[in-house]
């Protein structure tokens with residue numbers, strides 16, 4: 001195996017010709033180690049077996065890693081011709097199970113192993129041709145051909161690990177031991193584990209855009225988090241420690257499990273970790289291609305749900321608060337232990353990168369600072385569901401790598417395992433799996449009094465909300481200022497740049513409030529819909545909002561709106577966003593210098609009644625600004641409640657005239673009405689235009 005040892009490539013520094021050779025070598029070794037993995041299958045027949053009933057047959061993965069390069073090269077226009085369109089379709093997409101009871105019942109006519117091997121040979125020739133001849137410059141940028149080459153290589157390295165997990169799930173008589181590196185033979189009693197203190201601090205997460213390694217899109221962006229002091233276990237949780245949980249009835253006690261965990265346990269009838277076997281009174285452990293007597297001093301391998309149940313059992317037993325680390329706590333631990341990244345170290349500090357063993361090893365073998373196995377041996381589950389950092393952008397050549405996992409259901413694993421290589425072995429890598437999923441993964445526990453805060457950065461998909469986001473936060477139709485920006489400018493003009501205390505009665509996605517905030521004394525912005533108000537609240541708390549818009553039927557655009565790129569953050573502390581009902585305005589909404597009704601009047605059940613009383617909410621000399629299309633809804637607003645848009649005594653009464661008549665008791669109109677155009681993009685090629693009349697009324701006296 002030693003001749004196959006590699007590290008991911010520095011894509012920034014070096015000489016062009018050397019770099020081309022380096023990448024060629026990295027590709028060839030990746031290809032070779034991938035093929036070596038499958039030599040553990042007893043016969044060709046086994047390629048048609050599934051390691052996991054919820055995943056494809058193993059043959060899929062043999063074809064998939066090759067097809068991936070060709071599909072991405074073709075998509076990126078690096079090559080003009082496909083090799084085998086049929087193969088490039090059937091080997092294109094893996095199965096991402098949604099739940100533990102999902103079954104992939106589609107029927108596939110898998111080709112012969114020899115045909116797949118033949119395809120792999122052709123693909124390899126094409127890939128080498130690209131590596132030898134595609135333009136190469138340093139640093140390699142996101143959209144360069146060599147970024148796509150690296151994408152193919154790192155993708156193959158991910159599958160090296162995930163396929164090894166599938167082979168580990170095949171019946172023992174279908175695999176052959178001894179063909180893939182050396183299994184550790186150090187067995188013994190597990191060391192007594194202890195909790196050691198880690199001082200808290202501010203952690204800055206996220207890979208810089210100009211980092212010298214290839215990265216998946218989810219690694220970039222930035223995130224700052226304050227980590228409180230915590231304690232964590234010196235060693236990963238060992239098989240011996242986990243046995244105590246089993247012996248204490250852990251798998252039979254619902255109170256230790258999360259609701260999701262208990263459902264999974266019951267569905268699977270799980271009584272012990274997936275790779276444990278019970279033989280009489282003895283436990284054994286299944287490795288990738290062999291079974292051994294239980295190595296009690298090795299780390300236990302479980303899914304998140306089991307790890308969490310263990311923490312809850314320990315908490316109940318000891319009266320303390322145990323849980324798994326968050327992503328930021330893991331980085332804090334790594335920093336404390338002075339773990340350096342691949343390019344900054346002379347030797348690999350643990351059981352990582354296939355450099356030590358082809359299996360886990362004792363938890364007390366590789367010290368790193370005061371702890372062991374902060375990186376390497378087996379992955380470590382965290383409490384943190386994966387989401388993009390602020391500034392996250394989807395890589396257009398692999399747009400479904402990350403975003404389907406940003407659903408709150410995929411937790412991050414850190415540290416890497418004995419078979420984690422390439423990008424997986426770098427500090428910035430961010431891999432996440434469903435909580436019931438098995439990898440070569442275990443855990444270390446954390447003791448902390450700090451309440452666990454799970455960030456919720458999911459993408460909004462409600463089409464009404466996302467349309468409002470597009471309308472308010474982009475510049476549809478090429479308008480240099482969209483409707484909301486024009487309205488804000490108008491409001492600042494009529495108030496001489498000092499709007500004072502402001503009430504926005506239709507907050508929508510918050511743009512108007514953010515535009516006015518730097519100039520206002522304070523702003524209260526309310527919206528009838530909790531679905532809408534959620535967006536500006538998130539914007540206020542986290543500085544960005546995310547949503548998905550659909551286009552041309554199935555195509556999706558992932559949008560991220562970052563506050564300080566659109567509007568200066570200054571003043572946002574003056575904004576309060578509330579969900580409330582303008583039809584029945586509470587008494588507390590009083591004492592304003594400016595009340596704005598952006599497209600609200602036409603939504604009210606009683607516009608007339610509203611206009612008759614709105615002066616009560618304003619300070620003397622205060623302004624009322626109405627922006628309306630006067631699109632009264634006949635079903636929603638009674639004729640008698642509409643200020644205009646009808647005939648009275650046979651003569652037309654426009655809405656504007658009607659409003660003027662009602663407001664004349666308490667207001668004067670101070671500037672002529674203006675028309676502002678709102679473009680609402682229904683798709684990238686279809687928009688709805690609305691022309692709002694904006695009128696400005698000043699309280700008398």
Ligand SMILES: [Fe+2]
Pocket residue numbers: 064068094155159
């Ligand atoms: Fe894949």
